[in-house]
Amino acid sequence: MDHSGVSDPSVHQLRLFLMLAEELHFGRAAQRLYISQPAFSRQIKRLEEQLGLTLVQRSTRRVQITMAGENLLPRIRALVEAADALRQAASEHARSVTGRVVLGSYITALPVVTELVAVLRRRHPALNVALREVDFVEQVGALTDGSVDAVLCYGPVPPGIQALRLATEPQAVCLPDSHPLATRTAVSLAELADLPVVGLAASVHREWRKFWAADPRPDGTPVAYTDDAATTFESSVSAVSRGHGIRFVSVACRELFPRPGIRYVDVIDAPPCTALLAWSAERRDAPGVVALRRAAADMAVSMSDSPDSHWWHTARGSARWS
Structure with missing residues (x-):
């Protein structure tokens, strides 16, 4: 039989066959595994197709395991037992992760932070997960001096800091609500050319400061900054609310951080921004950091299934993060 394009049997299918070999009755076997008899039968048929063998002789009166099925039973049982042992070992390893891990974020009460911490505590009950709020300056320094193990932030990050890409979002501009452009739904960078950008502290990573100011602009024009x-x-x-200048942000800020005196307006030609989990390269393989990285990676996959949801704000799909 040509097996091209046919997938390998799943452990679930093998487990069903073991139950059928024990009960010799489709209905009883299905009932013991809490699935419907038609679904059970389809899985056994699919297993036979994948193996290219008839495993079961069916009649209205009885079910009999064929010679081929009997010959394969020891190997199938060994595979299922190995899968169970693997699952048990993984569970024991997860629970063996101990110590303390510190996660930094601009706002530690954000739903995504709460969900990530909940996932870690569920997977690693012996791991002490702590939170710390870090600002633009602290986020890099806290990683390099070890006061936090990882941060949820927006890129870019400097050399020596590694990161896992979690999601991308468009950019918006934060304007004083009295500015004529504040009534618009979208603007271009050219329309913002004469407006200074609120200055960030010199200790903030230079590439981060330039990215979040769209500096230089697409035509090469350097950006003017305020004295802030x-x-x-x-x-x-x-x-911004005091009229000092403008500030580029992710579009999620419109929902997360509404403030009096400002408006968020989409910027149609600004590059997308990237949400990251970042950590020091020196701490990459620390058990707590590995646990954080894996939980965040699962979260990113889950969020990719909800393209209408902002990364920082929503907790949709959290049931799939465990």
């Missing part, structure tokens, strides 16, 4: 030296999101949008 903001280190946090709140201090920078506060400067």
